[in-house]
Amino acid sequence: MPLTDKQKKFYQDALQQTRDEIKEIDAQIEAELAKVKEKLAELQEAKKTTLQMHAAACARLGVKNEFEEEEAE
Numbered sequence: 001m002p003l004t005d006k007q008k009k010f011y012q013d014a015l016q017q018t019r020d021e022i023k024e025i026d027a028q029i030e031a032e033l034a035k036v037k038e039k040l041a042e043l044q045e046a047k048k049t050t051l052q053m054h055a056a057a058c059a060r061l062g063v064k065n066e067f068e069e070e071e072a073e
Helices: 005-061 068-072
Strands: none
Touching: none
8 A cells, every 4th residue: 555645754754853863863972982982091091190100109119019910011
C-alpha cells in the first residue's frame, strides 16, 4: 500500500529531524571527548611531576622508590 502525500511528508520530516539530532549528538560527543582528553593530559602531567618529586625525595633519603618502574615509562 503506497503512502499518502501526508504520510510521506510525515516520514520525510521525521527523517530530517532525526538526521539533525544525530548530527547534534555527534557534535556533543566530540566536545565531551575533547574535554576528557584535556583533563587526562593535565592529570598525566601532574602525575609525571609528582613522580619526579617522589624520586628526588627517595634519592635524598636513600630509600627505594616503589614507583621507579612506572616513572621510567
